[in-house]
Amino acid sequence: xxxxxxxxSGLMLLAMIQVFIVIMHTTMDLxxxxxxxxxRLSSLYNNDLCSITGVRLSVSGSSITINANISNTGSTGWWxxxxxxxxxxxxxxxxxxxxxxxxxxxxxxxxxSDKINPGIVDPGEVLSINYTLDNIDPNKVxxxxxxxxxxxxxxxxxxxG
Numbered sequence: 001x002x003x004x005x006x007x008x009s010g011l012m013l014l015a016m017i018q019v020f021i022v023i024m025h026t027t028m029d030l031x032x033x034x035x036x037x038x039x040r041l042s043s044l045y046n047n048d049l050c051s052i053t054g055v056r057l058s059v060s061g062s063s064i065t066i067n068a069n070i071s072n073t074g075s076t077g078w079w080x081x082x083x084x085x086x087x088x089x090x091x092x093x094x095x096x097x098x099x100x101x102x103x104x105x106x107x108x109x110x111x112x113s114d115k116i117n118p119g120i121v122d123p124g125e126v127l128s129i130n131y132t133l134d135n136i137d138p139n140k141v142x143x144x145x146x147x148x149x150x151x152x153x154x155x156x157x158x159x160x161g
Contacts, residue, residue, distance in 0.1 A: 052158035
């Protein structure tokens with residue numbers, strides 16, 4: 001009876017170690033993907049027929065709002081705002097970076113020239129978004145990048161400020 005308990009315990013320990021290794025490997029892959037430079041990502045996947053224009057920064061106390069107009073120049077993959085994202089990369093004057101990610105569905109947005117499918121940014125239409133971040137000293141912002149990712153994985157980027 002004692003030997004079978006030892007063998008069972010050993011097999012259970014081995015199974016737990018393997019599960020831990022699989023979970024850690026998946027977590028490490030996710031961390032590596034998230035920590036990539038967004039501008040480098042945008043140069044790899046900048047093929048979803050979009051462009052960012054009219055980027056501007058406005059300040060209200062310790063909050064900054066970045067407004068960007070994202071023009072759809074031919075893509076049909078913009079309809080699911082839960083799968084489309086905006087990434088802000090803010091470079092501070094001390095050299096540090098702030099990265100922030102939000103789904104389009106969570107941002108204040110307006111669609112201009114919305115004539116084809118109401119509520120969807122069709123080719124030739126413009127999505128204007130406002131992205132607000134709190135507790136940032138606007139005097140310490142050196143520059144910022146706006147990166148838009150569609151539900152199909154395409155990206156376009158703009159450097160502002």
